[in-house]
Amino acid sequence: MFHMFREALGDLEIIVERTLVDGEYCTAHCRVKGRHVGKAFGEDATSFPVDFYGMTIIRVQDGKLTEGWNCFDFLTMYQQIGWVRNPVKP
Template sequence: MTFVQIIDCKTDRLDDLNRLMDTWAEQTRGRRTAGHAVVATDRADTKHVVEIVEFPSYEEAMRNSNLPETDRIFREMVALCEEPPTFTDLDVVRDTQFNKAVAARMFAEMSKGNVDVMDELVAEDYHDHDFANQRDTVGLAAIKAEAAGYLAAFDFTFTVERQLADGDEVATRWSWTARHKGDFMGIPATGKTVTGGGTTTFRFEDGKIKEGWWHWDVMGVMRQLGMMPS
């Protein structure tokens, strides 16, 4: 179970605190168990500083606490604060990353042949970068038409292998299996089953997909269809 520790302190020495965190990160490289750390200041009181640190589990957090560098850095942190820091220990019982869920839903609906889901998930001025295309595709109507063309050529079944989120972007590594049932790049339906994979990065704005970058094995698909030598 993911474990999160929240550290509250009062200090007007934020720069020194950040340098201290940089030192700890450098000195514990390869041994620390913390996976994510956020330092934030209270908009109503800039002296109120909150650090949020995420660990894979409580046990991993305790391993991290037992590092000699962690103990030393903590004592230096206390010296920077106006009063002793307070700690809140939390077991995470729900962790919903909404943009990741939207990206996963996009692939699930494409597997069903549902192009119209883009009306809900994609921005009107969406900008698509597909390295299999000579030009970018811009606009909701244009990307729907392009997706409909692919779905007319193949009955895709996508599998989401892994997702990573960073800020307003979500990277999804996926694989797919499809039967070639219609024209693709001038090649009529062969009935062949092809497989492939790739990575798509979506950038979100106001809860919708605003921009996308596609890297996929188009050459592999062409070889499987006999469009080029293996």
């Protein structure tokens, strides 16, 4: 999936805002910036900029990455490139 985002988001920049280590777990809070310049999920490029946040957690055992989880604010990215409209307030 990262490969697809790398192709879809030109000038991709991943900024690690902060990290936290607890035993064999490491968490990184990240900011993702770029421009939607390539096809993704079957949708054509929009040339809109994106700027959103997310977190990744990894588990390291015996010096090897054994598990990993990601949680990124893709809704914000989809809104920024026009795939999802912002909700209308009543």
